[in-house]
Amino acid sequence: MSNKDRLIFVTNDDGFAAPGFQVALDIAREFGRVVAIAPATTQSGRSQAITIYDPLFLEEVRREEGLEVYSLTGTPVDCVKLAFDYMLADEKVDLVISGVNHGSNGGVNVLYSGTMGAAIEGSFYGCPSVGLSLTDHSTDADFTAAREYGRRIVASILEGSEEERRNLCLNVNVPNIPAQDIQGIKVCRQCRGVWHEDFYRHEDPRGKAYFWLKGGFCNNEPASEDTDEWALLNGYVAVVPVQVDMTDYGRMPFLQSALK
Amino acid sequence: MSNKDRLIFVTNDDGFAAPGFQVALDIAREFGRVVAIAPATTQSGRSQAITIYDPLFLEEVRREEGLEVYSLTGTPVDCVKLAFDYMLADEKVDLVISGVNHGSNGGVNVLYSGTMGAAIEGSFYGCPSVGLSLTDHSTDADFTAAREYGRRIVASILEGSEEERRNLCLNVNVPNIPAQDIQGIKVCRQCRGVWHEDFYRHEDPRGKAYFWLKGGFCNNEPASEDTDEWALLNGYVAVVPVQVDMTDYGRMPFLQSALK
Numbered sequence: 001m002s003n004k005d006r007l008i009f010v011t012n013d014d015g016f017a018a019p020g021f022q023v024a025l026d027i028a029r030e031f032g033r034v035v036a037i038a039p040a041t042t043q044s045g046r047s048q049a050i051t052i053y054d055p056l057f058l059e060e061v062r063r064e065e066g067l068e069v070y071s072l073t074g075t076p077v078d079c080v081k082l083a084f085d086y087m088l089a090d091e092k093v094d095l096v097i098s099g100v101n102h103g104s105n106g107g108v109n110v111l112y113s114g115t116m117g118a119a120i121e122g123s124f125y126g127c128p129s130v131g132l133s134l135t136d137h138s139t140d141a142d143f144t145a146a147r148e149y150g151r152r153i154v155a156s157i158l159e160g161s162e163e164e165r166r167n168l169c170l171n172v173n174v175p176n177i178p179a180q181d182i183q184g185i186k187v188c189r190q191c192r193g194v195w196h197e198d199f200y201r202h203e204d205p206r207g208k209a210y211f212w213l214k215g216g217f218c219n220n221e222p223a224s225e226d227t228d229e230w231a232l233l234n235g236y237v238a239v240v241p242v243q244v245d246m247t248d249y250g251r252m253p254f255l256q257s258a259l260k
Numbered sequence: 261m262s263n264k265d266r267l268i269f270v271t272n273d274d275g276f277a278a279p280g281f282q283v284a285l286d287i288a289r290e291f292g293r294v295v296a297i298a299p300a301t302t303q304s305g306r307s308q309a310i311t312i313y314d315p316l317f318l319e320e321v322r323r324e325e326g327l328e329v330y331s332l333t334g335t336p337v338d339c340v341k342l343a344f345d346y347m348l349a350d351e352k353v354d355l356v357i358s359g360v361n362h363g364s365n366g367g368v369n370v371l372y373s374g375t376m377g378a379a380i381e382g383s384f385y386g387c388p389s390v391g392l393s394l395t396d397h398s399t400d401a402d403f404t405a406a407r408e409y410g411r412r413i414v415a416s417i418l419e420g421s422e423e424e425r426r427n428l429c430l431n432v433n434v435p436n437i438p439a440q441d442i443q444g445i446k447v448c449r450q451c452r453g454v455w456h457e458d459f460y461r462h463e464d465p466r467g468k469a470y471f472w473l474k475g476g477f478c479n480n481e482p483a484s485e486d487t488d489e490w491a492l493l494n495g496y497v498a499v500v501p502v503q504v505d506m507t508d509y510g511r512m513p514f515l516q517s518a519l520k
Contacts, residue, residue: 047307048371055462055470077372082471085457110506111308111380112337120371124454156518164514187515189507194384197345202315210315211342241515243508246370247449251501254424255447258416259499 006032006094006158009122011079013043013101013114016061016071020100023143024132025067027150028097031158033066035088037079039114040071044103046114048121049075056082076118084125095158096122099132100146102139106173106228106238107191107217116171120244123169128157131169135232136176145179149237153185169242175232186236191227193219266292266354266418269382271339273303273361273374276321276331280360283403284392285327287410288357291418293326295348297339299374300331304363306374308381309335316342336378344385355418356382359392360406362399366433366488366498367451367477376431380504383429388417391429395492396436405439409497413445429502435492446496451487453479 008028012021016038028034040059051074062069070087072079076098084093101115110116115131122129130153134146153172157165171190175182197215204210219229228238268288272281276298288294300319311334322329330347332339336358344353361375370376375391382389390413394406413432417425431450435442457475464470479489488498 042313045310045312047309047377049307049309049374050305050372050473052305052473053302055464055472057468057470078473081455081457081473081475082459085475086459086461086471108384108504111504112310114309117307124368153519160514160518164518168511169508170515185519187512187519189509190505192505195341197341199342199346201346204315208317210317211346212315213310213312213338213341215341215345239515239519240506241508241511242506243511244368244371244506245450245452246500246502246504246506248429248501248503249449251428251503252447254420255430255499255501258420258424259413259445259447 003032007091008032008034008095008097009083009093010034010036010097011076011118012038012099013046013076013118015039015042016069018102019139020102020134020143023100023147024097027147027154029067030151031154032094035083036069037072037083039076039079040073043075043114045112046075046117047112048077048117051075051078076114077121080118080121093127095127096129097132098129100143100150101133102141103133103137104135104173105131105133105171106232107193110171110190110242119169120242123167126166128165128168130154130157131171133173134176135173145182146174148179149174149185153239171240171242173228173232173238175235177235181235182237183235186231186238188228188231188238188240189226190240191219191229192221193217263292267351268292268294268355268357269343269353270294270296270357271336271378272298272359273306273336273378275299275302276329278362279399280362280394280403283360283407284357287407287414289327290411291414292354295343296329297332297343299336299339300333303335303374305372306335306377307372308337308377311335311338336374337381340378340381353387355387356389357392358389360403360410361393362401363393363397364395364433365391365393365431366492367453370431370450370502379429380502383427386426388425388428390414390417391431393433394436395433405442406434408439409434409445413499431500431502433488433492433498435495437495441495442497443495446491446498448488448491448498448500449486450500451479451489452481453477453489
């Protein structure tokens with residue numbers, strides 16, 4: 001398939017104005033025509049959330065040859081749904097890129113991440129979806145390596161057979177080191193670990209207490225070399241294929257006997 | 261362990277004022293002392309979302325012997341985090357109940373559900389967590405069966421060994437039929453299926469277009485008798501054990517070769 005015929009949908013969770021989003025658009029434009037709908041404001045940590053009780057306002061923010069960009073007053077998943085079930089409902093989308101996220105989505109962050117929420121949602125519509133994240137939260141992060149490896153990974157995915165691409169969802173995390181120091185790409189499994197929150201407590205101007213989330217990630221298996229967290233700490237781009245069957249098959253025998 | 265010694269945490273996603281939340285409190289109180297933090301407003305479809313860029317205001321809404329209830333201006337997962345990492349940080353929580361949700365969380369809804377987001381979060385803290393949902397969205401839903409089966413399932417779980425209970429997470433859905441017509445409890449796997457959205461488009465009073473999510477769930481395997489959706493359609497209470505490793509191990513060989 002030539003780039004002329006390919007349609008790529010782009011979104012993110014940091015909002016359409018985030019520098020990382022521009023990097024995702026740049027990558028996407030190398031491979032086809034691009035339509036993008038991104039949240040109007042930051043939606044970090046919005047997971048797979050959908051907006052049920054509020055209307056969604058859509059605004060065109062950019063249009064040029066081969067590129068349309070819109071902002072939506074919703075979550076990343078709302079953006080994907082509006083694209084696939086409304087705006088592009090009569091077209092075939094060949095790829096979804098979500099990102100490039102400012103911050104890591106390794107390990108259990110795949111569950112909290114709006115970037116990955118959108119990528120997972122994209123894969124529900126059958127096409128391959130790539131969530132791209134850089135382990136640097138700052139606005140002026142250096143996306144050189146994310147751009148280079150993102151491009152390389154997208155190119156490889158698009159060369160896969162239709163069956164290999166169908167519903168494929170990738171959680172790609174790029175370590176925050178100079179591009180030339182990256183050791184390569186490592187296909188990994190999701191690291192086990194959890195967040196420990198250290199709530200910040202303060203009072204508003206009227207003396208009312210409020211809390212603010214301020215946590216740290218705890219890797220439960222730092223010595224395992226097949227995890228995404230290990231890969232990132234050791235200079236690799238971590239690629240975890242993601243699926244959505246959350247059934248804990250190993251627990252079934254206990255439950256079948258306990259709930260008889 | 262006697263009920264006097266047991267500490268149970270309760271939350272939901274419909275907000276502390278929802279009738280289903282009262283049912284969850286009733287169930288919990290039969291098994292121990294109860295502390296509850298529930299969202300101040302509805303958080304349906306909020307998934308595993310966390311609130312990063314806003315302060316969280318906590319308010320006590322009820323206190324009596326063996327029961328404390330608070331509302332929080334955050335997501336269901338925020339409620340769990342504030343409970344485990346702040347309010348109850350020095351105590352051992354024995355069980356989390358999330359719900360009872362007004363509406364089904366079967367199949368892929370486990371990913372979108374704020375009820376299940378909270379239950380999953382609870383299991384991260386080591387204790388067993390039960391998400392309870394009734395397949396009826398209405399405010400005046402009949403929770404008789406949900407109450408009865410919720411109680412029965414909680415009792416069975418608490419009888420399990422410490423190892424069986426550790427990190428256990430259950431997605432329990434109760435069909436919207438009279439309690440006496442329920443066929444029993446069925447331990448199931450998560451049904452494969454997706455939502456197809458049919459966006460409602462309208463204009464605000466100033467002529468600006470807006471969209472509103474309005475979808476329908478599509479069961480991709482209606483004939484499979486081992487899924488939660490099948491169980492619900494056939495009059496069973498569906499219990500799916502949930503785990504959080506989203507790695508798609510089956511895709512690894514393709515990726516390892518494609519990304520070489």
